[in-house]
Amino acid sequence: MTNLSILGTGNMGQAIAAVAAKGGHSVQQLGENDTNTPVTGDIVVLAVPYPAISDVLAKRGDQFAGKIIVDITNPLNFETFDSLVVPADSSAAAEIAAALPQSRVLKAFNTTFAGTLAAGTVGPLTTTVLIAGDDADAKATLADVVTSGGLNAMDAGALKRARELEAAGFLQLTLAAAEKVSWTGGFGVIA
Amino acid sequence: MTNLSILGTGNMGQAIAAVAAKGGHSVQQLGENDTNTPVTGDIVVLAVPYPAISDVLAKRGDQFAGKIIVDITNPLNFETFDSLVVPADSSAAAEIAAALPQSRVLKAFNTTFAGTLAAGTVGPLTTTVLIAGDDADAKATLADVVTSGGLNAMDAGALKRARELEAAGFLQLTLAAAEKVSWTGGFGVIA
Numbered sequence: 001m002t003n004l005s006i007l008g009t010g011n012m013g014q015a016i017a018a019v020a021a022k023g024g025h026s027v028q029q030l031g032e033n034d035t036n037t038p039v040t041g042d043i044v045v046l047a048v049p050y051p052a053i054s055d056v057l058a059k060r061g062d063q064f065a066g067k068i069i070v071d072i073t074n075p076l077n078f079e080t081f082d083s084l085v086v087p088a089d090s091s092a093a094a095e096i097a098a099a100l101p102q103s104r105v106l107k108a109f110n111t112t113f114a115g116t117l118a119a120g121t122v123g124p125l126t127t128t129v130l131i132a133g134d135d136a137d138a139k140a141t142l143a144d145v146v147t148s149g150g151l152n153a154m155d156a157g158a159l160k161r162a163r164e165l166e167a168a169g170f171l172q173l174t175l176a177a178a179e180k181v182s183w184t185g186g187f188g189v190i191a
Numbered sequence: 192m193t194n195l196s197i198l199g200t201g202n203m204g205q206a207i208a209a210v211a212a213k214g215g216h217s218v219q220q221l222g223e224n225d226t227n228t229p230v231t232g233d234i235v236v237l238a239v240p241y242p243a244i245s246d247v248l249a250k251r252g253d254q255f256a257g258k259i260i261v262d263i264t265n266p267l268n269f270e271t272f273d274s275l276v277v278p279a280d281s282s283a284a285a286e287i288a289a290a291l292p293q294s295r296v297l298k299a300f301n302t303t304f305a306g307t308l309a310a311g312t313v314g315p316l317t318t319t320v321l322i323a324g325d326d327a328d329a330k331a332t333l334a335d336v337v338t339s340g341g342l343n344a345m346d347a348g349a350l351k352r353a354r355e356l357e358a359a360g361f362l363q364l365t366l367a368a369a370e371k372v373s374w375t376g377g378f379g380v381i382a
Contacts (some may be wrong), residue, residue, distance in 0.1 A: 082351075088280035123381030124315045154371050156362065160273075164365075167358030171347065174355075175380075180345050185381035190314035191372050 001025055002145055005039035007056060008047030012072060015117035016045055016109060023148030035059060043068045043142060045109075050075040050085070050092055057099050065102035068138045071162070072109040074169040081177055084170055093132070093162035106133035106142055107162035110169040113176070115184040120150050128152040128189035132161040154189060192216055193336055196232030198247060203263060204238035206308035207300060214339030226250060234259045234333060236300075241266040241276070241283055248290050256293035259329045262353070263300040265360040272368055275361055284323070284353035297324035297333055298353035301360040304367070306375040311341050319343040319380035323352040345380060 002025045006013050009031040017027045028040050044064060048056060050073040057064075075092040077083045086092050097105035108131040109117070116122040117129075129146045131153055133139045143153035156165060168187065175181045193216045197204050200222040208218045219231050235255060239247060241264040248255075266283040268274045277283050288296040299322040300308070307313040308320075320337045322344055324330045334344035347356060359378065366372045 088278075088354075123379075125379065125381070154366070155369075156371075157365055157369065161362065161365065163279075164358040164362040167355040168362060171352065171355040171359060174348055174352065175345070178346075178348065180347075181380065181382050188314075188316065188379045188381055189366075189372065190316070190376035190379055 002043060002141060003041045004028065004043045004045060004145065005030060005041030006045045006047050007039070010047065011114035012109065012117070013045070013047035015114040016047060016072070019117060019149035019151060020145050022150055023145055025145055025148070039063050039067070041067070043070060043145065045070040045072065046096070047072055049073070053092065053096065057096065061100060064100050067103055068141060069096065069100055069103045069105045070109070070142060071096050071105060071107050074110050074166060074173060076170060076173060081174060084166060086166070089163070091162040091166050093159055093166070097159055104133065104135040104138040105159060106131055106138055107159065107165050108132070108142060110165055111172060111187060113183050113186055116186065117151070119184065122188045123185060125188040125190065126152050128154050130154050130156040130165055130189070132156040132159055132165055134159045152189070154191075193234060193332060194232045195219070195234045195236060195336065196221060196230035197236045197238050198230070199238030201238065202305035203300065203308070204236070206305040207236055207238060207263070210308060210340035210342060211336050213341060214336055216336055216339070230254050230258070232258070234261060234336065236261040236263060237287070238263055240264070244283065244287065248287065252291060255291050258294055259332060260287065260291055260294045260296045261300070261333060262287050262296060262298050265301050265357060265364060267361060267364060272365060275357060277357070280354070282353040282357050284350055284357070288350055295324065295326040295329040296350060297322055297329055298350065298356050299323070299333060301356055302363060302378060304374050304377055307377065308342070310375065313379045314376060316379040316381065317343050319345050321345050321347040321356055321380070323347040323350055323356055325350045343380070
C-alpha cells in the first residue's frame with residue numbers, strides 16, 4: 001500500500017483519488033482551505049491548475065523533500081487556448097523539478113482527461129497513464145498505484161519527455177475545446 | 192477524384208498511396224530516380240525523411256506553387272532518438288511553409304505509423320489522421336482523400352499546431368523504439 005497526498009479537489013484530483021482508493025492505497029486529499037495541514041503521503045500529486053503551482057511550491061516545498069511529486073498540469077495559456085506558457089524548450093515538470101531538488105518529480109496524468117480516469121476507459125480501450133521521470137523506482141511506485149486501480153501505466157521515458165507529454169496534452173485539450181473529441185475521449189494508447 | 196503526387200517510395204509513401212488508391216484517387220508515386228519527372232498532382236505528399244526535405248524543396252520548390260503540400264515528417268535526431276532537430280518553438284511544417292509561400296502546406300500522417308495506415312486500424316480503432324493547416328479548403332481536400340480511403344480524418348487546427356503534432360509523433364516513436372508500443376499500435380483517437 002502506498003500513501004498518497006493529493007493537493008486539489010477538482011475533477012482531476014477526485015479522479016486520481018478514486019483510482020488510488022480503488023487500488024487499496026490510502027489517500028489524503030487536501031483543498032484550498034487545508035494549507036496548514038502537512039502532506040503525509042509518500043507520493044504527492046499536484047492536482048492544481050498550473051497557475052497555482054508556484055504558490056504551492058512556495059508554501060509546501062520544504063514538505064516535499066524526499067517524496068515523489070507528481071505534476072499533472074497542462075500549462076496552457078487559458079486566455080488564448082493557443083499556446084503553452086512555459087518556454088518552448090522546457091516544461092512545467094522541468095520547472096517543478098528545478099524548484100524541488102530534494103524530490104523525485106514525475107510527469108503523469110496530463111494526457112488523460114478526468115472522465116477517462118474515472119471511467120477507466122477511453123472508448124474501447126483501457127485508459128493508459130503515461131509517466132515520465134528520471135527515477136525508475138518512483139515511476140514504478142506510481143505505476144503500481146495506477147495499475148492496481150485498474151488502469152494501464154506506461155513508462156514514457158525521462159523527465160525531459162514531459163515536454164512532449166505537455167505538447168500532447170495541449171493538443172488533446174485543443175481538440176476537445178474545438179469539439180473534435182469529447183471530454184470522455186481523446187488519445188488512447190494501443191500497446 | 193483528386194490527383195496526388197507522392198514523393199517517396201518507403202513504407203509511409205506506399206501506405207499513403209494505398210489509402211488514396213483505395214479511395215479512387217489517382218496517384219503518381221515518384222522515387223529517388225524520378226527527379227526529372229515533374230509532379231502532376233494537386234496534392235503533393237512529401238513522404239521522404241526530414242533530412243531529404245531541403246533537397247526536395249531546392250529541386251522541386253517551383254513545381255509546388257499553387258499546390259497542396261503535405262508534410263508527414265518527424266524531424267528526429269535519429270542518432271540520439273532523444274530530441275527533434277527543428278527549433279523548439281517551430282516545426283518542420285513551419286519551415287516548409289516558409290520555404291513555399293506559393294503553396295498551401297499541411298501537416299498530416301506524422302502521428303500514424305505506416306502499419307496503422309496500411310491496416311486502417313490501430314488496435315480496435317479506425318486509424319485517425321490528424322491534419323493541421325491554415326487553409327480550410329486544403330484540409331478538406333486532404334480529409335476527403337483520407338476518409339474515402341477508409342480512415343478517419345480530424346482537423347487539428349492551424350499549421351502552428353504542427354509543433355504539437357511533431358511532439359506527439361516524436362513521443363510515439365520513442366515509445367515504439369523502447370518497445371512500449373508496437374509499430375502497429377501507438378496513439379489512437381477516440382472522438
